[in-house]
Amino acid sequence: MLACAGVVLDGIVDAIPRFENREKVTVGTLHGQVAIITGGTRGIGRATAELFAAQGATLALCARSQEALDEAAKQISGAHGIKVFGRSADILDATAMADFVKQVTDRYGRVDVLVNNAGGSEQRQAAGSRQQVYAVDPLGGSPLPPGRFEEMGDEEFLNAFRQKVLALTVTMRAVLPWMKRQKNGSIINVVSMKGKQPPPRVVSSSVAAAAAMNLSKALSFEVAEYNVRVNVVALESIVTSQTEKSRQRWAPDKSMEEFLAPRNVHIPMHRLGQPEEVAHAIYCLAAPLGAYITGQVLCVDGGGLRSW
Numbered sequence: 001m002l003a004c005a006g007v008v009l010d011g012i013v014d015a016i017p018r019f020e021n022r023e024k025v026t027v028g029t030l031h032g033q034v035a036i037i038t039g040g041t042r043g044i045g046r047a048t049a050e051l052f053a054a055q056g057a058t059l060a061l062c063a064r065s066q067e068a069l070d071e072a073a074k075q076i077s078g079a080h081g082i083k084v085f086g087r088s089a090d091i092l093d094a095t096a097m098a099d100f101v102k103q104v105t106d107r108y109g110r111v112d113v114l115v116n117n118a119g120g121s122e123q124r125q126a127a128g129s130r131q132q133v134y135a136v137d138p139l140g141g142s143p144l145p146p147g148r149f150e151e152m153g154d155e156e157f158l159n160a161f162r163q164k165v166l167a168l169t170v171t172m173r174a175v176l177p178w179m180k181r182q183k184n185g186s187i188i189n190v191v192s193m194k195g196k197q198p199p200p201r202v203v204s205s206s207v208a209a210a211a212a213m214n215l216s217k218a219l220s221f222e223v224a225e226y227n228v229r230v231n232v233v234a235l236e237s238i239v240t241s242q243t244e245k246s247r248q249r250w251a252p253d254k255s256m257e258e259f260l261a262p263r264n265v266h267i268p269m270h271r272l273g274q275p276e277e278v279a280h281a282i283y284c285l286a287a288p289l290g291a292y293i294t295g296q297v298l299c300v301d302g303g304g305l306r307s308w
């Protein structure tokens with residue numbers, strides 16, 4: 001699957017827009033398309049919103065903070081001259097999310113791309129942790145106590161499933177009638193690479209991410225005949241605002257470089273990824289470049305996945 005994605009990426013690398021070239025783009029590849037990005041105010045969602053905007057998409061963003069949405073909408077539309085609709089909605093509130101999608105379709109009359117990105121890195125921390133747990137951790141070095149599985153409550157599983165399975169389902173259900181009618185649509189679900197490479201003792205979020213991958217694959221079969229594609233971008237170790245929060249929480253006496261050094265050793269590229277690098281992967285799957293790619297999991301992890 002990775003090899004397949006690699007072939008595609010090799011062929012299109014020159015066609016991938018870069019932020020510094022955006023002023024040269026006259027009509028972007030997403031011109032005329034409406035894209036919903038959940039969690040579009042910062043981190044990976046924000047980088048994706050900027051890249052989509054540079055490519056001419058009309059945007060609809062949600063997050064919990066209306067203030068952050070207003071600020072993001074102002075900055076993005078000011079920089080790229082495109083429309084941005086931002087409305088506060090919590091992905092855990094199914095009614096609010098269905099209402100958000102309805103407001104988008106009432107306003108724009110279509111929806112071509114859905115990026116299910118919202119969620120916090122704090123979900124990757126688990127009770128009993130001595131530090132954050134990563135999919136690239138060496139097997140013998142888990143910071144979680146042995147026997148944790150036996151003590152784990154149902155609520156931890158249910159929380160992970162609410163975040164990474166049910167929340168995705170609500171938005172996908174709401175956009176699919178539009179995409180099927182249009183005979184055009186691309187859904188990208190952003191989850192942790194732990195769904196493919198589960199670190200021991202943190203099974204709840206790993207299992208939820210794996211379920212999101214399975215759900216995306218199953219749905220891709222169902223909607224392919226409508227020219228609607230469903231893919232997953234699976235992440236590990238991307239620098240966002242959470243990275244500094246994690247340093248403050250787990251190693252306040254260390255510099256960022258010292259804090260990241262032990263993790264970098266286990267990432268083949270020996271560095272964390274940037275949100276813009278994830279945005280490029282999401283863009284490849286959203287844009288016409290990815291027109292024949294569906295049902296795939298594209299890992300953006302600096303090579304951290306130990307299998308292929």
Ligand SMILES: NC(=O)c1ccc[n+]([C@@H]2O[C@H](COP(=O)([O-])OP(=O)(O)OC[C@H]3O[C@@H](n4cnc5c(N)ncnc54)[C@H](OP(=O)(O)O)[C@@H]3O)[C@@H](O)[C@H]2O)c1
Nearest residue numbers: 039041042043044063064065090091118119192237238240
């Ligand atoms: N960074 C990584 O290394 C990494 C690794 C694996 C998976 N991921 C996944 O990638 C996605 C983006 O992560 P990130 O690192 O870019 O996070 P981030 O910088 O913390 O940004 C999260 C975004 O989602 C919004 N959000 C959070 N919880 C929400 C909720 N319940 N309802 C609606 N919006 C919500 C936030 O805005 P508000 O706070 O205003 O709601 C913000 O816009 C997440 O799903 C995360 O689990 C990231």
